Amino acid sequence: MLFGLVFCTVIALLKGLALGSLAISDSQLLGDVLDASDNFNDESVVKAFVDELVALSHSSKNISACDQCVTRLAVGKSLALLRPELVPRVFTKWCQITKYMTNSTCVSTFARNTVKSSYTGTNFADMLSLMDPFGYDGQLYCCYKESACSKPKTPNVTLSHMWPAKQAKHSVAPVPSANDTFNVLHLSDFHIELDYTVGAEANCSASMCCTPHSSNTFANITSHPQQAWNSFYDSSYMNDTFVKGSSVDAFKNGSIWSPATTFGNYKCDAPEVLINSSMNSIAQYSSDNNIDFEFAIFTGDMVDHDEFSLTSYKMTVESEELVFRDIKNKLGDVPVYAVMGNHDNFPYGELAQENHGFLNYFSYNAELMADLWEDYGWLGPKESQYARKHYTGFSVETTMGLKVISLNSNVWYKKNHYAYWNSTQPDTFGQFEFLIDELVASEKIDQRVWIIAHIPFSSDALPLPAKMFAEVVARFSPYTIANIFFGHTHLDQFEILYSGPGNDAKTIENVVASSWISQAVTPWVNNNPSWRYYTVDKETFSVMNAYNFYTKLNETFANNGAEPVWELEYSSREGYNITWPETAPLNATYWHTVASKVNESVEYNQMYENYAMRFSPYVPNCANSTSCDLNYCFLTSFTVDQYDDCVASVKSKK
Template structure:
């Protein structure tokens, strides 16, 4: 019925063109409509659809923004079935002519595509051809992508058919060994800025700052800001040693208001020299303290944030190759188990399902990564082949017996177009079935598991995948799942899963699991660069402590080009002054106690913010602003719905 309605829309639009219209049989089929459409030129077909969208936007009838958005999707679906190649042209022109978004955002929203060409729009057109505009798909899209519809109710579905009944013994976490630990490095969110330019505009108003194209269009420049800054050197690392380069005369350019310094800026992504400095500090720390890392985890995002205008397929590939090369050079033989972030693909944030003909769009990245990881010795040939074949997730087993399951979080990312069709189904990518199968296997042989991914489920995820993941975690915790690790937010954070909905369930008796969210190396935006390592129990693979190291980036602005100083920040066991047994791991119960302190005290809320941003100059003032008011909601929510409900409750009380 829907297809016939959409085809009727096509005919109405086509018959409104000035060219003569042939007679169409009443029982026409799609092939006949396609033949019919060839009578008309691309321009006339495209213009008819553009005019229809503009008329909808300017309709004098009382049509809600939500209904307009859904109807646009229906019109777009009809075009995607007829002429998918015209979809990006039609929607981009409509968007720009009606000023629905900025010109660059219109282009990025409706015209981003595969590696073949930057702007032919296959992703949006693919989504339209498969989705149901009038159902949950359309409502979900119009809420998250265009903020036009209310958030639809999350479907009441389950994955419980995928696992056996939980035995009583699986409700109890294994007890750690007595003071027998090893060390694991956690690094995340490098976001290398390949075109970083010392002296580039660091206080820009357009695109990413600190690049040759960065400008400040708003400042009335009469003199340079930051006259006391003196770190403008063309420096680098060579053979793991810092080499101070030539001093650059950045102040001769009167159009630059705030010149970028050697090691980066709080409004910019990381220059390679900052990434090398962080890795160098890790290697030096390990050597100086005779502390070895059994392995490292990397939780995503190699590529910078300038995706709207300057990040191409070639830049994406080069960024991925350069950062992993630098990691290998600095960490040597330490195995690294990685995940890909939302920026680590082209186009940005996209990932298609394997079973609808779109796999070839993105398989290049899985193949490139698998080759690199195998070449560097991080995965063996069998593991590499699996990572190459199944790009939404793979697993590895460390030599100590721990299983690490790596998940590609673009599956649940709210900016991924392919996540918006058949969205009421719990597992269109097959990723959760893969995850459950791995967990069932590990549970059957008493094997502990770490799950690593990039995007946490309470923030930039879609609601249904978040709900499904929480269901899986609750089923396999605390016996099988030992730890969960994310990146993405650039903040030092954690999240707690409770059994039961609502704030009333946030009690120590209802604690189920928790996740670690790692700080970033990139300073974007307004954070100090940082990394951490864990001490891990050899028997249970539970985290016993985490040690956080950082550098005060603003110190490098006025140190005459010297290398950054990386220093100890705090340990997770001692930093919040929580009474906790020395022999107990830092599990979800521990983090519940921390979250309760943060919720009940401005002092602890401020301490959390200090750690989250690593004592950045831009850390919010919790005592005199409302900037910290939602921290407790974030820390005690494990899904999108839980976070939204908590925020609504806080706002209602304000």
């Protein structure tokens, strides 16, 4: 009885605080519950909290969805401070009882972590114990994780105290040399599907397709629409040679609507044979054309997109090891500088700060990657040790003098629970301090820098880190930062940073910097597999051109199991028909010119979409749909706020 009375008092206070009528500290809440809970077992505590959360969900007439979400966080925080191990049970039960999400999503979101499933409930409880539910933390979480609150205003903070004043010479990029270049390979987003199964359902209604657990429940299946397909072989590459495997009777199972073919499908992640085919095409092209790569960059994502219940610790590690092994086997002595993607961690998308008690959750991956990269000769002992200890970023100097800075983008990923506490602070992970220190050191010795990361800052990032990164880039461009490279979107894209706010600032005079966003090898979803390489000026490390290669995946469906044909898709200098000096790099001014054409012309918008998806059968028709309307916003936005403002402007004009 005592616990019930105190609990009801605490909840009433929480509700009042959510509505702005009361003020109470976490220590008061915790003290009340601590005093009362000693005499009650786990089931009583769980039931009391679940009942209150359910009652809160049923009070929609009296409290807004946003206030409900914030109050849930406060209720959860009081439990997380007292009994964090009960938070997953409480929130999973509440979610399922109220049908707040589907049963499986409730489990994947709130159930506790295990080594067999990438559930994130333990990370949710960690976040609750640290966050301020009634401040910016709670508003931010309820906006991006539950879509219950409007987007809160991004805090007006700065990192400018961390660098010296910008000298005049640092406002001008160094001039490239005369046609003296080298080559750099860019790979991204392999998403190896370890359980890819030839003949499995490739048009599934849930989970990842092309696997033993794929199924189609869209409609009653009476016939197979893909009877012309004949590429059903368990093929592989043995000692760099393609081996056409045994034939699979893909049509014997009448419940399969669209059987998975040998090299993949547009609704599936990449089978290893497709990844090996892409790497084989790179090696073959390099040999046939006498082209050597000075080094390669890999911008993340090795693990597939399957359900969290099927994404285990073992599968995550095995995917990472297999991908890097395959890259090493094909590239030999070519150094590879890599970043981890949002899928390349366990649990999915999570990464904690190093100094708040959760380091042991994620240090395994930094240690694994650092050891592997050092074993392969990609990092020296010093760089490897730093990458092992400080897993949010490391730097390496190439033999030619270029510095490559690798950043772990889970720091700013909107699905990372640890990014939602103390979120008004610009650098809780210490990553920007590391980045700025590296840039300041390079600027002092006139060294140019490449930055590589996985998630672009206007795509799936939180607003404040995006704003901070743009501030850093503006300070150190165009003199020190030569190029920025991302992956993640699976599309062939770019982004431009301008010096002024708003769409009116998107002029050639205001261009500051740009980033390259690489296409993916995985065809998921609706894209042709692709890779690229750059020709790079030896003196300035500016990109002079990019050559994009792809394979038409749909042509492998009915080719009787033959290898895919990889071919040049386009070069970035010639592909957009822009008049541009041969001696000028493909810098932000060049990409501003392209973006302006995309904005002004349906023809260029369509050209951009064709390249973005690599001429897949699913490229939208820009003349007859609204699918292309926001392309200009994406290309000319460098932060979350800039993109959101641009989209709002476009929609207001319709």
